[in-house]
Amino acid sequence: MNSFVRRASFIAGTTSLALVFGAGAASAHVSVYAPGAEQGGYSVLAFRVPxxxxxxxxxxxxxxxxxxxSARTQPIPGWTSTVDKNAEGLATAVTWTATPGAxxxxxxxxxxxxxxxxxxEQESVSxxxxxxxxxxxxxxxxxxxxxxxxEPEHPAPLLTLTAASAEAHGHGAATVTAEAEAPSVAESDNTARWMAGVALVLGALGAALGIGAAVRGRRS
Structure with a gap:
């Protein structure tokens, strides 16, 4: 369930980024987009390079x-990626390199x-x-x-971050709780359906036995 939610969120985020890119394709600068990115949070950063x-x-x-x-790249056909890290294990740079023809x-x-x-945790990051x-x-x-x-001739890609939202964290916790409870709810539902099915079978069997007894009684 968690993997499905993460995949759906990623697809939705990627779709939003595609719309943003389409709207700003006329810009000739290297730029970065991450709608809804928060200070101190994780996000999908999209770098557009014309x-x-x-x-x-x-x-x-x-x-x-x-x-x-954490810094994880998305595979791009014909491109390789390398993430540089410092002595503390923190990601300090990422490089994408094209293979011939890509x-x-x-x-x-x-x-x-x-x-x-x-x-x-600051208002913007370069x-x-x-x-x-x-x-x-x-x-x-x-x-x-x-x-x-x-704006200078070659501006550094700049991302504006929103303040961390306590409500957002609360909503996330509620989502996790709901997901954790989901299996037990489904289990209860399945159990109820099983019991109802058994009851129907027993009822049908009882009715059949009753009819059989009545028929035998008439013959006698």
Whole structure:
């Protein structure tokens, strides 16, 4: 049951991310999306990487991570992934590399999903990225917004986090409790159906015996 719920949640989250990507496909910057991501929580981070070059394809993408306990990549056909960790075992970076023929061509973009957490307990978190093209060009997406709020030429992917919700944690606990109780409820239901079936069989048998006795009585 738990695996089914996690799989359904992941599919729903992936669908939402696909809609977000479709809405913002015109942007030409490396960006990150994670609708509903909370401070201190786990989430699926989606990095969108468009190919800006008119003559070369994106062959590699490296994203810096803020030292996370968990960082798991989703397999992408034609791409390999590597997660770097420090001496404490925290994930500090993830690199996706294309095999020949799987690069992101000019005019296209690719999305890279990363299940990660717990996220920093702060209002926003930056994920500096390095985009490498198959002609050797390297673009660093690591610039912070200017003091006046204007966007730099190569901004680092920035994710805004919502405050941790106590209600959300409570809802999660309620869900787990309900799932834990589900088998016993189903068990009771099955038992009731079994007993009802037995009662019907016994009733039918009793009726048959009664009819048989009546028939024998008339013959006698």
């Amino acid at each position: 190919t800006e070059s008119d003559t070369a394809a994106t062959s590699s993408v490296k994203v810096e991570l803020p030292g996370l306990n 690069e992101v061509l000019p005019g296209q973009f690719q999305q890279f999903l990363l299940s990660a957490g717990p996220l920093p 994920f500096p990225a390095t985009q490498t093209y198959n002609d050797g060009e390297v673009v660093e997406w690591n610039e912070e917004p200017a003091a006046d709020g204007s």
